[in-house]
Amino acid sequence: MIEIASVGFAETGFAGTSLDELARRLDVTKQTILYHFGSKEGLLTAVITQAAADLQSELNAAVHKSEPGWDRVESIVRAAFAIALRRPELLGLLREVSRLGPPRSDAVTDVLEPLVAQALEFLERGMDEGLFRTQDARLVLASAYAATTGVVTEPDVLRVVGLSLDLRVAARLRRTVLEFLEAALLHHR
């Protein structure tokens, strides 16, 4: 139920997805949905909470099965691409939630915040140790995040350059993004 709603909200947006339509797709009455979630807003909350939890577990897994350092960056980017292929609606929803803004996006930002903090620490330590070029870590992170999620959530972008997201393209794209990141972090020449 939440899953179908997630797909709906991700694809057509919160406002663009009616309870009637959702009910039809679930083959239950609209009132069944309202029984479980109280209101459309309640359904949205449930959907966001679930998405945040899923995102957290996926990303945490990526963090924990990797070693601190560059390996972890690779692991997280790999996880992002894996999600894009396996559960594209999760990233679509992320984008929709981002547009809805706080307080609706709070559950998601709460999940992302510790990861961001960790990433900033990693970047700053790398810079201190002379491994990475010294620059504002927050700006680097924002760019990296945008590059990864953008390429993965906007099929239109890929279509314009004549690609579509399948397994092979994803693998090559992941490599490109990682090389991008590496090049940007390391010292020039």
Add this chain to the structure above:
Amino acid sequence: MIEIASVGFAETGFAGTSLDELARRLDVTKQTILYHFGSKEGLLTAVITQAAADLQSELNAAVHKSEPGWDRVESIVRAAFAIALRRPELLGLLREVSRLGPPRSDAVTDVLEPLVAQALEFLERGMDEGLFRTQDARLVLASAYAATTGVVTEPDVLRVVGLSLDLRVAARLRRTVLEFLEAALLHHR
């Protein structure tokens, strides 16, 4: 009129913006809107057409006042950030249109396509001449596009890393993105 509608569609999405609300904001009756555009769909078409034209003129200006080569890349990225600051709704709309997909997004992709073709040519020439690292130009372009627009259209991304898009942040962000691009294109070390 189109401008207000653009802002509405960009901020709350096409489905999330009612004609009644728009009419209220414009201080006319809803039927005035329908008189001019025939239907809500007609209004959307007009909005997208206008946005595509604006985008085209902004980007064309960036292309023409720059010299071929790296200077042109800088000029286009600069233009993207200028748009983000001066007319954020244009980029928000771009994202919404991208979600609506074809045929609604056709007007926009038509504008982007020649620019993409030009960019691909530039990248491939650079690779042939040994200036840039050899890689799939389409993948590079997709990543570059995603990094630029993502950082600029998703205020949430910035908020999570503790920033918000103002003039100073934009300038620094632009520098970071450009350094990103440069580093990714040039040979390692």
Add this chain to the structure above:
DNA sequence: TTCTTCACTTACCATTTGGTAAGTGAGTTC
């Protein structure tokens, strides 16, 4: 057996939605 809870449905309902029909008044053309 009776009582209660649970998951769900049927029957409504007020409001909002995009849209049509029929004007109205200010210019403009002939």
Add this chain to the structure above:
DNA sequence: GAACTCACTTACCAAATGGTAAGTGAAGAA
């Protein structure tokens, strides 16, 4: 000055929307 166009309004309307109220049948507890 009559006919017409233009930009816009008033008066509606059917469908869709999110939501409430009042059941109903099945399963478990007393």
